Amino acid sequence: xxxxxxxxxxxxxxxxxxxxxxxxxxxxxxxxxxxxxxxxxxxxxxxxxxxxxxxxxxxxxxxxxxxxxxxxxxxxxxxxxxxxxxxxxxxxxxxxxxxxxxxxxxxxxxxxxxxxxxxxxxxxxxxxxxxxxxxxxxxxxxxxxxxxxxxxxxxxxxxxxxxxxxxxxxxxxxxxxxxx
Numbered sequence: 123x124x125x126x127x128x129x130x131x132x133x134x135x136x137x138x139x140x141x142x143x144x145x146x147x148x149x150x151x152x153x154x155x156x157x158x159x160x161x162x163x164x165x166x167x168x169x170x171x172x173x174x175x176x177x178x179x180x181x182x183x184x185x186x187x188x189x190x191x192x193x194x195x196x197x198x199x200x201x202x203x204x205x206x207x208x209x210x211x212x213x214x215x216x217x218x219x220x221x222x223x224x225x226x227x228x229x230x231x232x233x234x235x236x237x238x239x240x241x242x243x244x245x246x247x248x249x250x251x252x253x254x255x256x257x258x259x260x261x262x263x264x265x266x267x268x269x270x271x272x273x274x275x276x277x278x279x280x281x282x283x284x285x286x287x288x289x290x291x292x293x294x295x296x297x298x299x300x301x302x
Contacts, residue, residue, distance in 0.1 A: 147172055151180045154192075162192045170199025178203055182211045185224065194223035201231025209237045216243050216259075225255045233262025241266055245274040248290075253283040260286060264293025267300045 150172065153165035166184055169177035177199070184196035197215055200208040208231065215221075215228040229247055232240035240262070247259035260278050263271050275297065278290035 147174045147176050151177060154180050154184050154196075159189050159191060162187060162189070163195045166192055166195040166199050170195070170202040173203055175203065175205060178205045178207050182208055185211055185215050185228075190221050190223040193221060194227040197224060197227030197231045201227075201234035204235050206235065206237055209235060209239050213240060213243045216247055222252045222255060225250060225252070226258045229255060229258035229262050233258070233265040236265050238266065241268070241271060245270065248274055248278045248281075253281075253286055256281060256283065256286045257289045260290040260293050262293075264289075264296040267297055267302060271297055 147169070150165045150169050153161050154169075156162050156165065162184070166181060169181055181196045181200050181203070185193050185200075187193045187196065193215070197212060200212060212228045212231050212235070215224050216232065218224055218228075225247065229244060232244060244259045244262050248256050248263075250256050250259065256278070260275060260281075263275055272294065275290050275294040279287055279294060281287050281290060
């Protein structure tokens with residue numbers, strides 16, 4: 123096995139030039155408008171992983187994609203970016219009664235961003251007809267503090283769905299451990 127450090131009198135081999143990193147964000151943003159569904163949702167997903175602030179506005183626009191696959195992933199990607207510009211559009215998405223997956227992704231994203239403007243809409247989402255939305259709203263509220271959060275989660279632990287109950291209890295426990 124070769125010694126990684128050159129001994130006295132030896133010189134290290136010259137390093138290979140580092141490949142230039144390609145900026146894929148502009149192409150991914152462009153792909154959000156691609157006619158094929160799979161291309162759009164994969165672009166939205168990749169933009170979330172890239173965590174580049176240039177993606178915020180295009181991802182906000184993608185919240186209105188006609189296919190939930192794209193709008194849901196766009197919402198989650200906005201959560202990964204944690205940019206406050208996304209809060210109001212995500213709150214609007216959380217209120218979109220026709221798209222369960224979008225509401226679910228919006229609730230999760232609002233928890234990741236952690237902006238207090240989301241507390242009221244997340245509390246309201248604890249009454250959503252879909253358990254997965256309520257569960258994500260409960261988790262998201264666990265990222266905040268305060269009496270309204272504690273009161274809402276205390277009610278959510280009595281939700282008829284066991285998954286929501288667990289999420290609410292875990293969130294409630296997390297909130298109670300945080301300083302006020």
